[in-house]
Amino acid sequence: MKLKKILLITDGFLILGLMVLYGWRSGLLRQIYLAAAAETLLVKHGDHPVQIRFDLEEHMNQVYISAGEFTMGADTNFIGTKPHKVYLNAYWIDQVDVTNSMYAICVKAGQCKHPARYDDYFDNPKFADYPVVYVNWYVAKAFCAWKGERLPTEAEWEKAARGLDARPYPWGKGSPDISLLNYNGDHQDIVSAYDYLIGISPYGLLQMSGNVRQWVSDWYGRSYYSTSPYKDPQGPDSGKYKSLRGGAFNDDAQEVETFYRAYHNPTSAGQDRGFRCVRSAP
Numbered sequence: 001m002k003l004k005k006i007l008l009i010t011d012g013f014l015i016l017g018l019m020v021l022y023g024w025r026s027g028l029l030r031q032i033y034l035a036a037a038a039e040t041l042l043v044k045h046g047d048h049p050v051q052i053r054f055d056l057e058e059h060m061n062q063v064y065i066s067a068g069e070f071t072m073g074a075d076t077n078f079i080g081t082k083p084h085k086v087y088l089n090a091y092w093i094d095q096v097d098v099t100n101s102m103y104a105i106c107v108k109a110g111q112c113k114h115p116a117r118y119d120d121y122f123d124n125p126k127f128a129d130y131p132v133v134y135v136n137w138y139v140a141k142a143f144c145a146w147k148g149e150r151l152p153t154e155a156e157w158e159k160a161a162r163g164l165d166a167r168p169y170p171w172g173k174g175s176p177d178i179s180l181l182n183y184n185g186d187h188q189d190i191v192s193a194y195d196y197l198i199g200i201s202p203y204g205l206l207q208m209s210g211n212v213r214q215w216v217s218d219w220y221g222r223s224y225y226s227t228s229p230y231k232d233p234q235g236p237d238s239g240k241y242k243s244l245r246g247g248a249f250n251d252d253a254q255e256v257e258t259f260y261r262a263y264h265n266p267t268s269a270g271q272d273r274g275f276r277c278v279r280s281a282p
Contacts, residue, residue, distance in 0.1 A: 027059040038204035061095040071166040082225040094276035096193040097131035116269040129192040131274035137266035144277035151217040152278040162258035163202030170201035181210030209256040212274035213244040220263035248272035
């Protein structure tokens with residue numbers, strides 16, 4: 001009987017070891033850790049836990065944003081940020097920016113273009129966890145489409161960044177500092193997409209302020225907020241520039257606010273521009 005128990009215990013440790021090995025090799029352990037750490041911090045901050053699902057092929061977590069109303073924009077000196085109520089249908093959004101290793105899967109499959117030739121990060125394994133940069137708006141859109149997803153609208157991005165209490169920064173009203181985000185030229189460079197967990201948004205998303213600006217689907221319209229529809233605004237029908245949100249590693253405290261709107265030529269790729277994807281919920 002004792003021998004049988006020993007064998008059973010040994011088998012149990014073997015199975016557990018194989019599960020841990022699989023989790024480590026597949027990247028699932030990191031996904032589980034990130035989800036658990038985010039949920040813990042949300043509760044600690046007084047926010048509600050969220051639904052998180054795992055993409056085992058791409059190693060991306062996605063967070064569920066429930067349908068409902070939120071306040072978009074703010075009363076500031078910035079033109080084009082008029083506060084207004086917006087209703088959004090439910091959607092899933094990437095918990096972190098798309099990384100070099102995630103984007104490489106699409107490149108290897110022959111469905112995505114290699115980042116711009118002056119990108120020193122993409123082909124260096126040292127930067128596998130860094131946000132993929134030097135991708136223009138069309139390239140970012142193509143990657144999301146390859147996954148059966150899309151770029152978020154400005155409204156979807158902003159709700160995921162600031163929640164329902166119109167907070168100016170993902171973590172709340174407190175002024176930004178280098179413990180919360182990569183901004184103001186402190187590092188003089190981008191950092192891993194998994195850094196600055198402490199500065200998560202009320203939905204558990206990382207780096208919705210700082211590190212890299214994020215392409216969104218909308219054409220930029222300076223006065224669009226004055227005429228945008230209440231439900232699921234999609235941005236102007238056309239334009240010259242595409243919107244970017246979130247601010248980057250070299251942006252100041254105002255440029256990393258959750259309601260700050262930036263824009264750029266959609267054909268331009270740069271070190272300070274990345275993206276994340278969304279999927280509409282049924």
